[in-house]
Amino acid sequence: MEEHFSLNEEEIDGYVKIDRYNPEKVARIAAHYADILALLGEDPSRQGLLKTPERVAKALQFLTHGYDLDAAEILRSAMFEEEYSQMVVVKDIEVYSMCEHHMLPFFGKAHVAYIPNGHIVGLSKIPRVVDIFARRLQVQERLTNEIRDCIQQTLQPAGVAVVIECKHLCMCMRGVQKQNSVTTTSAFTGEFAHERTRSEFLRLITASLD
Numbered sequence: 001m002e003e004h005f006s007l008n009e010e011e012i013d014g015y016v017k018i019d020r021y022n023p024e025k026v027a028r029i030a031a032h033y034a035d036i037l038a039l040l041g042e043d044p045s046r047q048g049l050l051k052t053p054e055r056v057a058k059a060l061q062f063l064t065h066g067y068d069l070d071a072a073e074i075l076r077s078a079m080f081e082e083e084y085s086q087m088v089v090v091k092d093i094e095v096y097s098m099c100e101h102h103m104l105p106f107f108g109k110a111h112v113a114y115i116p117n118g119h120i121v122g123l124s125k126i127p128r129v130v131d132i133f134a135r136r137l138q139v140q141e142r143l144t145n146e147i148r149d150c151i152q153q154t155l156q157p158a159g160v161a162v163v164i165e166c167k168h169l170c171m172c173m174r175g176v177q178k179q180n181s182v183t184t185t186s187a188f189t190g191e192f193a194h195e196r197t198r199s200e201f202l203r204l205i206t207a208s209l210d
Ligand SMILES: Nc1nc2c(ncn2[C@@H]2O[C@H](COP(=O)(O)OP(=O)(O)OP(=O)(O)O)[C@@H](O)[C@H]2O)c(=O)[nH]1
Pocket: 099, 100, 101, 138, 139, 140, 141, 168, 170, 171, 174, 175, 176
């Protein structure tokens, strides 16, 4: 796949430098956005809009940079042998994604748990996996399943649980115009099929720290 960003060592570790946009792609996307501005009745040559096509092109590349990153590789880069076999929960992970139907944002929180089976993973890699799949055109259901499948296949734990709660701007700003609705999706494997394990996870993600 053609890359938006040039990869370097830092980026392989999951970081994306926003000054390394693919210049050819920026120019091509920007040219389309200049047309779009004119089609919308704007004057793309007025001062405030002069750099807008380029800004939008860069913003879109940033918002979809997950295509260029390998979530499994990032998990594998920080897997450690460890005998810990209780549930590990990382909750309240911010999610910013774009719905593939309207290319409008949906955003909220992801809660991810796994039960180690010989290996644990560096904690920061869980939000990185969430980001890699979120920074693409998505539907919330597929985002949820992709996070689950990546962790299950790479870490091979005794179980994985993912719950995502998001607000979809395509349902707030346009269309049905419901400002307060929140969509919840979930995906489970292994031990989380058992009612007790699943309940413990749901209790932990709703429990407050204070
Ligand atoms: N299942 C699912 N649907 C989504 C997601 N994001 C947006 N949608 C929905 O995608 C659907 C697309 O339906 P269409 O009828 O083709 O599009 P539309 O005419 O713009 O629909 P309205 O939003 O109802 O005006 C809408 O119902 C959106 O609410 C998502 O993450 N998951």
